Amino acid sequence: MTLTRTRRAALSGAAALTLLLGPLAAGSGAATPSGSAAGTAAVTASDVPAAMLDALERDLGVPREKALQRLSFQSDAATRVRTLSQALGDTYAGAWVDPAAGTVHVASTAPQRVRGPVARGVTAVAAERSLAELEAIGARLDAAGLPADVATWYVDVPANEVVVEAVGSATTAAADLVAAAGVPADAVRLTSTPEAPSTFIDVVGGNAYYINNASRCSVGFAVQGGFVTAGHCGATGARTTNPTGTFRGSSFPGNDYAWVQVASGNALVGAVNNYSGGRVAVRGSQQAAVGAYVCRSGSTTGWRCGTVQAYNTSVRYAQGTVSGLIRTTVCAEPGDSGGSLLAGNQAQGVTSGGSGNCRTGGTTYFQPVNEILQAYGLQLVLG
CATH class of the missing domain: 3.30.300.50 (GMP Synthetase; Chain A, domain 3)
Structure with a gap:
């Protein structure tokens, strides 16, 4: 067991960890692998809102053409990884994408089983321990x-x-x-x-809503009957305004998810606010691979992008430990809690907490959206 104060480059840049709830207030590109066995269509400029490409260039320094290549690559990679993880079963040890080389890596305790048409262009990695x-x-x-x-x-x-x-x-x-x-x-x-996690608190994903007229959070994703958000934003029974609604389920700590049932008359939209005058349509919730580009929408800092670092992360906040989170390099600040995380047009999670800010950068954690949907038997509203 080794001790180091300097993380490897892929995991660098953590600062103060906080839940993103605030008080109420007025790269490089990668080429798409050839011969795609998964048959995923290339992502074109018409598939990706201009604001997302602008944010990727601003936050990650990736030119628009390279960003489109990377988004195509990671969409194909997600399909390959899903198929291979099922085939590998209990020998599966995880997967990641290499931003520079444009390669998909799939680890297994039995790497010889990474084979077949879907494994074309995939690098098999021998692992001592399975992901399980x-x-x-x-x-x-x-x-x-x-x-x-x-x-x-x-x-x-x-x-x-x-x-x-x-x-x-x-x-x-x-x-x-x-x-x-x-x-x-x-x-x-x-x-x-350097710093400990803490909470941030401050029906289109990323928009602000208000809890008990005392605090502000951000909408995650519209679901049938309402929207999903972070559990630390409100307890079951708490009331919301803009839109008017009630927390019908909430879990925090342990988890950090909740769902809010909104009053009739509120229009549920399968899209996320890109804070550039437009919206990103939500098409599904396929999990992206480690290393994939992701973008977050929140009511304090708007639209911000980064990459996935890890899944199934446990984080110790002042209120207790939350497990099963997505760790990313995206920045966030108080009031962004509950907001949407997307990989292209695929919903990934809702903002939980993190470290740092959007001036100096940081690490942000997200509650996976599919777990929330399963916990409450909900369905995403798709664009």
Whole structure:
């Protein structure tokens, strides 16, 4: 078990972790692999709102043409990964995309099984531990209880290990957690972050709404009957305005999801506000691969983009631990809580919390949208 204060480049740049709820107030491109066995159509300029391309160029320095190539590539990669993960079963150890090389990597404890037409152009990676084994280690960390001096744990898929992130110099607490959980030390890497997570609080995704006339959050995605958002924004029974509604279900901590049933007369729109005078239509909720471009919409900082770093991350907020989150390089600030995360036109999650801000950058975590839909038996409103 090693200790390092400098993360590898793919995981750098964390600052203060916070839930994105605030008080009430007035790259590089990658070429598309040839011979696509998955048959995913290329993404063209007509498929992607201009504001999304503008935001990718602003936040990631990616020219528009390269961004379109990358979005086509990652759409194809998501289809390949889904098929291969099912075929690999309990030997599957995760997948990621390489932004520079334009390659898809699929890890397995039995890499010889990464084969068939869908594996054309895919790099098979031998892994010591399956993704299920790594997530089981994380579950044991959760069971042991993340102390206040531990910010988060997550699975670093390319490294095939679990990362436990301590707050500041409190690395002893992280090491003690690993020991208390009784997990293999060689499967865990300790790192640190300067600041602890906290909450942010401040029917089109990304728009503001208000809770009990006291705080502001952002709409995640329209669903039949209302919208989904972050659980820390409001408890079950809390009332909302703009639009008028009621929290019919809410889970936080442990999870960070909720759904709000809105009053009749509110129009539910299968789209997300791009904060440039337009909207991005939501076409589905297929999970993107690690390394994929994603963009977030929120009522404080608008439309911001970054990449996926990890899935099934556990984060220790002041209110308790939240597990199963998506870790990204997208920035966010108070009031963005609950807002939409998209990969192209595919819904990914709702904003939970993070570190840093949109002036200096940071890390933001998202509750996966498919888990929310399953928890409450909801269906996305599609554009």
